[in-house]
Amino acid sequence: MASLSSVAVTSIPKFDLEFRKSSQHSLSTEKSSNISYQRNSTTTLPDRFIDPKCLDFREALSILNEGTKIESAYYVPLLQQCIDNYSASEAQIIHTHIIKTGAHEDMFLMTFLINVYSKCGVMDYAHEVFDKLPVKNVVTWTALITGHVRNSQPELAIEVFKELLEAGAYPTNYTLGAVLSACSSLYDIKMGKQIHGYIIKYQIESDTSIGNSICSLYSKCNCFDFAVKAFGRIPEKNVISWTTMISACGDNGEAQKGLDFFVEMLSENGEPNEFTMTSVLSLCCVLQALEFGKQVHSVSIKLGCLFNTPVKNSIMYLYLRSGQTDEARKMLNAMETVSLITWNAMIAGYAQMTDVEKDVVTAQHSGTEALNIFLKLNRSSVKPDLFTFSSILTVCSSLVASAQGEQIHAQAIKTGSLSDIVVGSALVNMYNKCGNIEGATKAFVEMPTRTVISWTSMITGYAQHGRPQQALQLFEDMTLAGGRPNKITFVGVFSACSHAGMVDEAMRYFKMMKKEYKIKPVMEHFACLIDMFVRLGRLQDAFDFIKKMNFEPNEFIWSILIAGCRSHGNMELGFYAAERLLELKPKDSETYVLLLNMYLSAARWKDVSRVRKMMKDEKIGKLKDWSSISIRNIVRSFKPDDRSDTHSPEMYALLNDLLDKAKNLGYVSQKSLEMADEEEKGKTFSSVVHHSEKLAVAYGLLKMPSSASIRVLKSISMCRDCHSFIKYISALAGREIIIRDSKRLHQFNNGHCSCGDFGSLL
């Protein structure tokens, strides 16, 4: 990393503050064409030559090509057109003419040319112009620095800044603003603080734009408190100051404070603009503050911001995220231009709904909606980008929509999007969630660079697919490659140890996590470790571990212990754990079903009715059993005993046939899932046979090519009966069957399951 320490910074003379006074008004791209150079009155060129709106570029060029000598002022509107057209080649033509006529001795014109080239994205040309200047001043230096910042070359910007200091030039507030911006993009807080030091020393901290830049720097470097302080020190806050502060709150997970700042801004008669509104709206999204958002919507109308596309996009996205799909539609219909960002906001909005929605039916509905929008986007003239791909891959992950995911993978390759780490991680995640460990491995290996997220995703993937050794090997690879594991990485590691029953290894990693990486253990870590003891049948060790941890055990921990006690027949400990669990008054109906089943199998009827009463008092609903399967672009979902599909007769016949064959091989149908409702009691047994995942698997067997794997998503945990039966199906039909339920991934092959026949199966 570049450092200023190599430069004799202490020798910086006082800043040339005169510059600031004469440059109060900022220079927008439009204004810069109206620079008033002294014009020579003898010039014979038409007046419209200086008005960019009336100027015909070709006509102007032909005049230039005749060898007409013109004042340098006349080049400015022409060069402005080059910027507007983002055309470096047009700029070069004019540049050639400038050299021919000797206008290149005009310092101001050459500074402008540096800007033109940098705004057209060709920093090499800008550098060339700069290098050929016989005399350089602080503005030419600053133009070059700004160019590098604009073209995402912050390191080079810093290099040039150091050269400027070495050359003994005087940086201005403009220069330092650009350098601060470079520090921000590099997240280089150390150098940023040095610059801040000079700014204080030379007393230009009170300059509004400098204050804004400092606030922005601290925010980008996650120093939120410093950002707030910097904001407070700006004596004359403008709309940019407020907007910077508000978006800083969003970037630093302080959304509520952002809304407070917005209210404060309004009360101090600050006038928000379209930038402010989009920032505030994104905070409303984070906070799910729909009512506040609606008010922001009406303020936007009053301020006339609603004509701004980003504002409309943000409002639409807020409505979508809040589940107000009709309102979102209205906003969409009111848009005259539908940009890629609009598409992305729609897809991401539905993707989010898919991800957070507990009700699987609703989740599937929004997921399907997102896929439909993506199809429409592909038929339009707009090309999807990195955001689109990562959002839509998340949808495929949530829906276990493997075929769609693979298609999108192919499209991502074609568009060169695979070099992006977010898209790469989304792909690894998609294949893992779809139970395709080979696909995930391939996507992971092909990533150009890996992040903690992709490493962790892959480690967890191996653990979930019952490949603990590979998971642990990957963890070693990760640390060897210099990757720093986080708490989620360790959840994956412990989960692998739990699968492999590697108690000593687990304890070693547990120590490593606390000592070496200074990560405080959280409930998920304990859950994995307790699960490990339980799997091994070491229930007392599990219980001791619970007592040892510095946490009050939650529902999840007790449920694991209860499930283990039930499997290993240690009922005494099971009943104790059940009492602790009931004290917590869980809200989850699956937990109660687990308890009911335990008491039922022990014939403790008093407890059975006690649990039932509690469920009524706590208003716990019935289990919502749903399963879905994606075939081509259609997501098909099934309820238990579902007969809504036209192929239902064939599905049920197929299931009966498989049931008979499985029984011949030793399968025993069992009544394992108690319905939450007493009236359901009599019907329970028949329901077990037609649980939703059995139907979805049958549908897949009928509809999918005979070699294809069958992938099913299920809303609740699988019951023991289904788990056992589907193992038989995988052997009988010679198919790989993957079921992702609410708790874990089950990969069935040749009569075996990757979960190791263990888990909190109901």
Added chain:
DNA sequence: CGCTCATAAT
């Protein structure tokens, strides 16, 4: 004179 600061989506 010329050079800067803030926005929506993973």
